[in-house]
Amino acid sequence: MKRNGILKKIMVVFLSLIMILSVLSGCTDEDAIAPETETETQTQVETQTETKITYKPGTYTAEADGRNSVVKVEVTFSDSKIEDIKIISHSETAGLGDTAMEKIKELILSDQTLAVDTITGATVSSNAILLAVEDAVKQAGGNVDALKQKVAKKEGEGKTEKLEADVIVIGAGASGVSAAVAAADEGAKVILIEKTGIIGGASNLSWAGKFLNASVALENQVVANIEQIIDNWIENNHYRVDAAVLREYLTKSGETYDWLKDRGYETTFMNFFGEQMYLLPDYSVREPLLRKMLANSVEKNGGQVLTETTGKKLITDDSGSVIGVIAEKSDGTTLEIMGKSVVLATGGYAANKEMVKEFFGFEGVNGGLGQNIGEGLMMAWEVGAKVPDNIGGQMLHQTLARATQDLKKDFEPFKASYPVMLTYLPTLMNVGPSGARFRDEAYTLNAVAAANTSAFHGPFHYVIVSKAQLDALEKEGMNGVKAPRLPGMPPEFYFDFTDKFTLDNPWEDVYKVFDKMVENGHGFKGDTIEELAKNAGMDVEVFVETFNNYEEACRTGKDLEFGKDPEYLIPMGDEGPYYAIIAEINNLGSVGGLLVNKKFQVLDNDRVPIKGLYAVGVEALGVLFNDTYVGNGDGIGFAFTSGRLGGMQAGKYALGKK
Numbered sequence: 001m002k003r004n005g006i007l008k009k010i011m012v013v014f015l016s017l018i019m020i021l022s023v024l025s026g027c028t029d030e031d032a033i034a035p036e037t038e039t040e041t042q043t044q045v046e047t048q049t050e051t052k053i054t055y056k057p058g059t060y061t062a063e064a065d066g067r068n069s070v071v072k073v074e075v076t077f078s079d080s081k082i083e084d085i086k087i088i089s090h091s092e093t094a095g096l097g098d099t100a101m102e103k104i105k106e107l108i109l110s111d112q113t114l115a116v117d118t119i120t121g122a123t124v125s126s127n128a129i130l131l132a133v134e135d136a137v138k139q140a141g142g143n144v145d146a147l148k149q150k151v152a153k154k155e156g157e158g159k160t161e162k163l164e165a166d167v168i169v170i171g172a173g174a175s176g177v178s179a180a181v182a183a184a185d186e187g188a189k190v191i192l193i194e195k196t197g198i199i200g201g202a203s204n205l206s207w208a209g210k211f212l213n214a215s216v217a218l219e220n221q222v223v224a225n226i227e228q229i230i231d232n233w234i235e236n237n238h239y240r241v242d243a244a245v246l247r248e249y250l251t252k253s254g255e256t257y258d259w260l261k262d263r264g265y266e267t268t269f270m271n272f273f274g275e276q277m278y279l280l281p282d283y284s285v286r287e288p289l290l291r292k293m294l295a296n297s298v299e300k301n302g303g304q305v306l307t308e309t310t311g312k313k314l315i316t317d318d319s320g321s322v323i324g325v326i327a328e329k330s331d332g333t334t335l336e337i338m339g340k341s342v343v344l345a346t347g348g349y350a351a352n353k354e355m356v357k358e359f360f361g362f363e364g365v366n367g368g369l370g371q372n373i374g375e376g377l378m379m380a381w382e383v384g385a386k387v388p389d390n391i392g393g394q395m396l397h398q399t400l401a402r403a404t405q406d407l408k409k410d411f412e413p414f415k416a417s418y419p420v421m422l423t424y425l426p427t428l429m430n431v432g433p434s435g436a437r438f439r440d441e442a443y444t445l446n447a448v449a450a451a452n453t454s455a456f457h458g459p460f461h462y463v464i465v466s467k468a469q470l471d472a473l474e475k476e477g478m479n480g481v482k483a484p485r486l487p488g489m490p491p492e493f494y495f496d497f498t499d500k501f502t503l504d505n506p507w508e509d510v511y512k513v514f515d516k517m518v519e520n521g522h523g524f525k526g527d528t529i530e531e532l533a534k535n536a537g538m539d540v541e542v543f544v545e546t547f548n549n550y551e552e553a554c555r556t557g558k559d560l561e562f563g564k565d566p567e568y569l570i571p572m573g574d575e576g577p578y579y580a581i582i583a584e585i586n587n588l589g590s591v592g593g594l595l596v597n598k599k600f601q602v603l604d605n606d607r608v609p610i611k612g613l614y615a616v617g618v619e620a621l622g623v624l625f626n627d628t629y630v631g632n633g634d635g636i637g638f639a640f641t642s643g644r645l646g647g648m649q650a651g652k653y654a655l656g657k658k
Helices: 002-025 038-049 097-111 123-139 144-149 174-185 215-219 226-236 243-262 283-299 353-360 375-382 418-422 441-445 447-455 467-481 491-497 510-519 529-536 540-556 617-624 634-654
Strands: 058-065 070-077 082-089 160-164 167-170 190-194 268-272 275-279 304-307 309-316 322-329 334-338 341-344 394-401 429-431 460-466 523-526 578-590 601-603 609-615
Touching (some): 082 097, 082 123, 097 123, 123 144, 167 174, 167 634, 174 283, 174 341, 190 334, 243 617, 309 334, 309 375, 322 341, 341 634, 353 578, 394 447, 418 460, 418 510, 429 441, 447 578, 460 467, 467 510, 510 523, 523 529, 529 540, 529 578, 617 634
Parallel strands (some): 167 190, 167 341, 341 609
Antiparallel strands (some): 058 070, 070 082, 322 334, 429 460, 460 578, 601 609
């Protein structure tokens, strides 16, 4: 009864979110809103087409903020038409944001409208090009309101298509692509559907995965003690894991390296502080490589890859076995896809703020994909899948500075990243919203430790930096504040300034950057510690005591509160100004939501497999962790490996193999 109550509450929250997203963001969940009648739609379209839009001919330059930086375009107009759109410059994610912008560009040109749905999974990049083109339209004297109202009727509304396959895979991230390819390798006809227009999902944003004792590691005489790793893993997760699935993953992950390499998706081995890690291919080639894998297996075997197609409901037979999927294409066409097994690889629910807050209490940043709002989990729960006890697990993995994005409007990427770099240094003082220290700042040297120690104390924390420290940074770079090594940020954080990302590079314009941070509302400043505390909303008495205790620890070399290593105790001095950087935690994704066995079959409330239903990747990851992700490269490693193994099992089941 308790689980039924939770499920009912989840469904209410989920459906409410769908309606909100549909109204506010223009995403493609049109079925969540009551549709217009055919007559109303026809009248609207006919009225819109009567409005003649004219422009002042010429080419106009415009720009708007994207996910990573400013997106700049050149738009060419005739007197009655948008003739061309050129994307002049951007730093959007290769294979994700840039692909979305190209699709938006094509839609604007083909339909001559600004009423274009954003590309699911790349909403910020989509909005950037829409806003930039809108600005160009204004410059050309065009009627923006009319262009926003010029909505073409969806061609497929009211239509239903029926398809058949042996295996249906929902979601085309790393785990979904691997599952589809593995099932096809078994000889199965596979239909893979993906709600966005992009193949690869979160793997397009990740930097490395883990595959233990792969051939290349053994060739380099790097051998992991897998039995010891399993024992430590189980103990570190308080024994609340599925040991059978854990063993399946860790003992067979090495095979995945060769499996991917044989199919053209080659990763690069590195010994990362004693761990076997594998760098993924260059960001720009990842999606093409995955599409090639699908072409050489799924499509070659008579299957299909359907993008911009969203799974809506699982179809079951009288016995409760899963035998198909109801889906919807972006043009409104309903698909009824019948099969013998279904693999869920839909990426979890981390973009569903209500679900994350309800199950985990986290209110930080969703650094994962915006399309991951729990649809796959909801479909499985509706056909009887068990809601796990650790449903709230999340992948908290990086520290962010709220200031970074807006600072990039006024400064080059290196300078704009001053605040975020300081959030990764153990030699600065960290305090919670009240003004109290909450950890040994050396935890900032480990991404998982840094993220979880912060999140336990609230949605953000402050990194305190003083005049003396800023002066040292300006003179000597990070060596000036005795940084033990470069900040442990993921490569994509410093990709645009690798030549300047050194410990000894002096930080120019430090005060200009930090004053702009404060002006933008992403940090605070005070000429005294009391003024800083007041401006930041901290308890003045608490912060003053914290500051004085920390300075005493720096003077004596003894941190009586948290035991911080003396080499990291760097005094702040008694001269202002002082700054507080707002630091937030990046949630890369939810962890789990379904229980699976070692064949990656989804289990019901009695922990019995639901026939025909499999889950891989994030949806199944919760069986490996207690309440939060504590791995390093295991998210991607498990995605590829579980996809490969789960897809193989789904293919065998569909074809009646043992």
